[in-house]
Amino acid sequence: MKNSLLFGLLLSSVFTFAQEFNMDLAQDLKPRNIGPAGMSGRVTAIDVVTEDPDIIYAGTASGGLWKSTSGGTTWTPIFDNESTASIGAVAIDPSNASVIWVGTGEGNPRNSLNGGYGVFRSLDAGKTWTSMGLEKTRHIHRILIDPSDSNTVYVGAIGSPWGAHKERGVYKTTDGGKTWKQVLFTNTLSGVGDMVMDPKNPNKLLVGMWEHKRDPWFFKSGGQGSGLYLTYDGGESWKKLSDKEGLPEGELGRIGLAIAPSNTNIVYALVEAKKNALYRSSDGGEKWEKVNDKEEIGNRPFYYSDIAVDPSNENRIYSVFTYVNVSEDGGKSFKELMPAYNVSNGVHPDHHAWYIHPKDPDFMINGNDGGLNITRDRGKSWRFADNIPVGQFYHVAVDNEFPYNVYGGMQDNGSWRGPAYVWKAQGIRNSYWQEISFGDGFDVVPDPDDSRYGYSMSQQGNVVRYDYITGNNYGVRPTPPDETTELRFNWNSGIGQDPFDSSTVYFGSQFVHKSTDKGLTWSVISPDLTTNDPEKQKQSESGGLTMDATGAENHCTILVIEPSKAEKNFLWVGTDDGRVHYTKDGGNQWTEVTSNLKGLPKGSWIAQIKASETNPGEAFLIANDYRRFNYTPYAYHTTNYGKSWERIVDESDVSSYTLSIIQDPEYPNLLFLGTDDGLYLSLDKGKNWTKYTNGFPTVSTKDLLIHPREKDLVIGTFGRALWVLDDIRPLQQLSSRSSLLDEEIVVFDAPTAYHAAYQQPTGSRFGADALFNGENRPSGGRISYYIKQGAEGMKTKDSIHLFVLKEADTIRHLKIKRPDKPGFHRTGWRLDEKGVVNPSRNLRKSSREPSGADVLPGTYTLVAQVGDHVSQATIEVGLDPRLNSSLEDAQAVYQATKALEALTAEVTASTTRLAKANAQIKAFEAQLKANETQLKDEDKEALKTIKSEITALQDKVFGKEDKRQGITRNPEMTILTRIRNASRYVQSRKTGLTATEEKLMEYAENAVQTYNEEVTAFFDTKWKGFVEGMSPLQAPVLSSIE
DSSP states (O other): OOSOOOTTOOOOSSTTSOOOOOGGGTTTOOOEEEEOOSSOOOEEEEEEOTTOTTOEEEEESSSOEEEESSTTSSOEEOOTTSSOOOEEEEEEOTTOTTOEEEEESOSOOOTTOOOOOOEEEESSTTSSOEEOSOGGGOOEEEEEEOTTOTTOEEEEEOOOTTSOOSOOEEEEESSTTSSOEEEEOOOTTEEEEEEEEETTEEEEEEEEEEEEEEETTEEEEOBTTOEEEEESSTTSSOEEEOGGGTOOSSOBOOEEEEEOTTOTTOEEEEEOSSSOEEEEESSSSSSOEEEEOSGGGOSOTTTOOEEEEOTTOTTOEEEESSSEEEESSTTSOOEESSOOSSSTTOOOSOEEEEEEETTEEEEEEEEETTEEEEESSTTSSOEEOTTOOOOBBSOOEEOOSSSOEEEEEBTTSOEEEEESSOSBSSOBOGGGOEEEEOSSOOOEEEOSSOTTEEEEEETTTEEEEEETTTOOOEEOOOOOSSSSOOOOOOTTOOEEEOSSOTTOEEEESSSEEEESSTTSSOEEOSOOOSOOOGGGOOGGGTEETSOOOSSTTOOSOEEEEEEOSSSTTOEEEEETTSOEEEESSTTSSOEEOGGGSTTOOTTOEEEEEEEOSSSTTOEEEEEEEGGGTEEEEEEEEESSTTSSOEEEEOTTTOSSOEEEEEEOSSOTTOEEEEETTEEEEESSTTSSOEEOOSSOOSOOEEEEEEOTTTOOEEEEEBSSOEEEEOOOHHHHHHHHOGGGGGSSEEEOOOOOEEEOOOBOOSSOSOOTTTSOOBOOOOSSEEEEEEESSOSTTOSSOOOEEEEEEETTEEEEEEEEOOOSSOEEEEEEEOSEEEOOOOOOSSOOOOOSOOEEEEOOSEEEEEEEEETTEEEEEEEEEEEOTTSOOOHHHHHHHHHHHHHHHHHHHHHHHHHHHHHHHHHHHHHHHHHHHHHTOOOOHHHHHHHHHHHHHHHHHHHHHHOOOOOOSSOOOOOSOOHHHHHHHHHHHHHHOTTOOOHHHHHHHHHHHHHHHHHHHHHHHIIIIIIHHHHHHHGGGOOTTOOOOO
16 A cells, blocks of 8 residues: 555465555456346436437436447447546537546535546547546536537536535637646535526537535525526626526526427526526526426425426427426426336336437337336327446345345335346346345345345344245334433444344444344333534434435434354444444443544544454455545454554545445454445555456445355445455455466366356346346356466467366366467356267367266365466355255266267267278278279179168268258158167156166167177178178279278
8 A cells, every 4th residue: 555566466485465456457356246237227318319319328326327329239348448437418519429428526515426537538438538638527417519519628616515616607618628727606505506508609608606515414595696597708707697687586406308309499597595486487497487396396306406498489398307397388287108106117216317309200219227218109198218237236136046035225216136047048037036125225235044034224224134935024123212312313324134043134324223033022222422513413304405214314323233253242333423433232231432443534434344354353444435425434443352453545546535335354453445436456464555456347246245155246326236256265365375377377166166057047048138137157167277378379379178086086077278468368167077088970079078978976076277387276066046956966967978978979980880881881882982993793782782782871870961941841850869868867867767768778788789799790791791892803902991
């Protein structure tokens, strides 16, 4: 952390030296995105290429920018490697569709918003991006491009709601972003709530400036900095409109704006004031009149205050808020456009983005908290894009099933359970995920006794005991200990499962609550562990001009309850107002260690505490303070119960504030860190950090865990759903033995591999392109290795040889092409032994070792060799844990398979003799032709007969050759059919053989025995006679064949 090392340098001679990991070596160590996408995430900005409406750009609150070139059928993320994943605005240059401008930092200042780093531009339709400045604006809500001059661009910076700063308001460039001028600014708390340009006059803009301030405990909308501004000269001068022009008197809040394209004199303004109302101007914005102040115009203006006008009808207005309402009479009345609840075709509520095609108003795109929807008939019907995985997860959890499941709660999208991988064909579909509870989802804790049940949280401390199979959920939120006590629950309350007693669970309000009967009853085991500051407990007054007391600002509450796995009755507790306590005796006594966190601002948000699983008193702590406009990263480590803390992360290590951390329980030097801009790795217990960019995007990384059985890193992101980095054993080894990078080749102990039964996906086998498939794990044995030198630049590119041994016997030899790049790679083994060569009509040469019987359960040795360099590891093979099968069953199947292989080998020997005979005949015929020798009629007949005899014997194995076009079928039972029928039955019997398999094997054995006798007789008599009969023709190419 404090050493100035070149990026990528790894000092490997002595591990105690500091080290950074070179991400170029990661290679195949890429996380998989497992979804889900069926419940997507907040879409904040949309633009479409007017002349080619199949090209769509969709910006998301924290999942980056996505592009479709198929009208929304398929989507690709195109902003993964930039400094932020939060998109507030996207605009396509109307003069050049390859030029895309993006403003980062969403403009919806709720408690869970994500910030950005200025404005970006692409000149190649999103393939590459360049930062164009304005990084300190933090949040950009609008971008407007002059249609007559592509170098003139306006940026509407709403600014950060968390603090006062001057970098907000309207910025203008006239040189394509090389320089910027702030052309409208009111005060340090006010930014652009909306901004529109007159379609007929690009120098005329209307801007709604909005003063607002968010604290962790309060939100206020409205102030002197708010107002509606008008310019006719591109921002050189502005006119502030007021009640004199017909707008409401007094303090204003957020203002949504829309100009009617078909009649630009008609302008609408949705104004937050003492009485929220929709206003209309008929003279281009100079004078205004109120047309509607009913609730149908919208609600919660801090979160959504957008309006849009049909480009062909000045009186058709769309108000975009919790729902979408449409007016056909210029705003005098509205009706709901599309339903959300209690219907089978509902569209997710909470809408933020609305696009109407300027030449086809029937084509509209909607972005909301649940994703993106498209209509082609002006809202009569909608298609949900269920293949954009931008879910915002707060927490992740796992169970120990086969395959194991991942659990988590999403912002505004409930709590979910789905597989980390599937033993099915294709990928991880949305249909494999089950919503287990409603609301804004947070922590999910599966019951360690039976993962069918568990605890699932939603906002304000609402927690249920769920049954994911039946949905029979019931509330278990702690109740006050007496009639006078009022409990305070955070939007995202703390919960902890006792690792020593599955019936005991802890939950946080301002107190720690304990249940010993799985949530049915609770007791308070702590005093108020927060500051209990009354000035920070006025949530009922939160909102400003428009009340918004939803509980999102509840404060002085417990965020973290972390029971120790290394010490019974030990709990760590952290709060949203910066306090840290622990108890060693189950809550009888509590010790505060807050003041020992040197360098951490008082009152910071304690996001996570992770107790060591092996060492009592050791823990890692994550804190952040961005909610008070401090984006500094904080992470600490203690080994003495918090008496002292070492700071292990600061600004020199990471680019953004910290959110999560996990220590490998077996390899303590290995740490993973989640920040607002992504995932970081440390191999030396936090001394040095490297951003993990290999296959993982820039995204807010909220939670991390390591699956105890499979050694997978499970990653919960706030914007790109869930990810799994399979099998981190290579990183574990590297963290304890960095010298392995000096070795030519290293193979690592592999995860347990299972002879799993696979099936087709549910719902549909053929999903085409629009069906979401989360990336599945490869089947069979998954083997990781490190190679010091890649094939690039090598003159001699020798293969890697992988040998699988059972005890001292090599049962499989696989050749692996040396990868182009050095580093960590993966390969597969299908859990088979070396097999036998299959029969063929012709002589074949093959260097590839044939696949054979599935290996028996047990431990196998892996030996990797390149040149003279050798490395060794192990892999365990198991039976499908879901099946009622035994080792005896597997042995019976194995022995039967080997017996059938032996039969196949016998047939191969016979058909090889026949193939050699055919080869001799072809050589004989070629010799005759070369010598211009004419055969006698009897010799011609003998040649014809012997060829026919060989073909007849081959046909008994392979069936008669049918050269007719189309689908042909041989009705005869061949030798291979006998063997394959038996083999198909045998290998399908995972739970043991039956009389059916014994009978089929008997049929095959009899057929092979009879056939081999026929072939032997053929060569002993007919072939021998043929060779002797042709000897007068001096035919040395003909001989006996053994």
